[in-house]
Amino acid sequence: KRTTIGSAIYENWVPDFDALVVENLEAAGGIMVGKTTTPEFAFSSKTFSELWGVTRNPWNPERTPGGSSGGSAAAVASGCVPLAEGSDAGGSVRIPASHSGCVGLKPHSGRIPFEWLPTQWDTMFCHGPLSRTIDDASLFLDICQGPDERDHNTLSPALDVPIPTPSDLSGMHLALNVDLGCYAIDPDVEANLRASAKVLEDAGAVIEEVELPWTREFPEVWWDYWCAFEAAHFGHHLDEWRDRMTPIIVEAMERGAKLSAVDLMKTEVIYTQAWMALMPILERCDALLCPTESIPAPSVDYDEFVSIDEAPGGKYVNMDMTMQFNALMLPALSVP
Numbered sequence: 001k002r003t004t005i006g007s008a009i010y011e012n013w014v015p016d017f018d019a020l021v022v023e024n025l026e027a028a029g030g031i032m033v034g035k036t037t038t039p040e041f042a043f044s045s046k047t048f049s050e051l052w053g054v055t056r057n058p059w060n061p062e063r064t065p066g067g068s069s070g071g072s073a074a075a076v077a078s079g080c081v082p083l084a085e086g087s088d089a090g091g092s093v094r095i096p097a098s099h100s101g102c103v104g105l106k107p108h109s110g111r112i113p114f115e116w117l118p119t120q121w122d123t124m125f126c127h128g129p130l131s132r133t134i135d136d137a138s139l140f141l142d143i144c145q146g147p148d149e150r151d152h153n154t155l156s157p158a159l160d161v162p163i164p165t166p167s168d169l170s171g172m173h174l175a176l177n178v179d180l181g182c183y184a185i186d187p188d189v190e191a192n193l194r195a196s197a198k199v200l201e202d203a204g205a206v207i208e209e210v211e212l213p214w215t216r217e218f219p220e221v222w223w224d225y226w227c228a229f230e231a232a233h234f235g236h237h238l239d240e241w242r243d244r245m246t247p248i249i250v251e252a253m254e255r256g257a258k259l260s261a262v263d264l265m266k267t268e269v270i271y272t273q274a275w276m277a278l279m280p281i282l283e284r285c286d287a288l289l290c291p292t293e294s295i296p297a298p299s300v301d302y303d304e305f306v307s308i309d310e311a312p313g314g315k316y317v318n319m320d321m322t323m324q325f326n327a328l329m330l331p332a333l334s335v336p
Helices: 020-027 070-077 094-100 134-144 187-202 217-244 247-258 261-284 323-327
Strands: 083-088 103-106 126-131 173-176 206-209 287-289 332-334
Touching: 020 083, 020 134, 070 083, 070 094, 070 126, 083 134, 094 103, 094 126, 094 332, 103 134, 126 134, 173 187, 173 261, 187 206, 187 287, 217 247, 217 261, 217 323, 261 287, 261 323
Parallel strands: 173 206, 173 287
Antiparallel strands: 083 126, 103 126, 103 332
């Protein structure tokens, strides 16, 4: 079967091996139905490409299912499959899960091994499930997790999964933050988040609303990293394939190629500052509740790259509130 990575460059590429995550799923009895689509090189929060056209949301075809694992989300949301694999370097499992009404899990970096993604030294990338239920996502994690000699970054020992899901949350302390310090939030998103927090509070959890002093500099330096990643791993295609590549990919690769080592090391300073702000919250709270996306599923014509701008009050206008948890190597879960 072809694996195109959403790009005309790889239109006829047929790998001669199975991904490690596929090996593990098939060894456990999983049946691979097919491959789903992604935007070119996973570089978008919606799913479209020259090869496969526009992927639409099964709940409303005028809206996007999200990206970059939008094909996986559409397959799950439409009932084609109960479970799909996605990869997440900045939200690509959780974003489509949020827009398509699925469960989407980004495990802790190193929890699920991989051996093919362009570099094993990258701590952003994770395999993760998209599913209709928490139990199915838990099953995926249980099967795919664990150390493997082909990936020296994998964590050991494995988690004890399935994780119990008690209906009584007495004794659980949950932090609530609406905007991650810098995002402009759609009123419906905030209302749904607070309604979900109330359900957990009614089940016995203590909800503490917290402030995070994160600024828009955090997601913006992640953008620098992502541009450099694309330039390093796919930039050699520019001269030959520029005219058939998505324009934003070309722009990102050109930007990434101009960044210096000092520019990229500065990202680590911002990440460290962000972690030092979050750490005291997680020391006293079991988890952080926040939106996955700042807006509901937008139209398929929504241009996330043009729409980034300043909102009243200096808030950041960008729908994805996800890359921060990749940068900090933390697990993150999006649930309907």
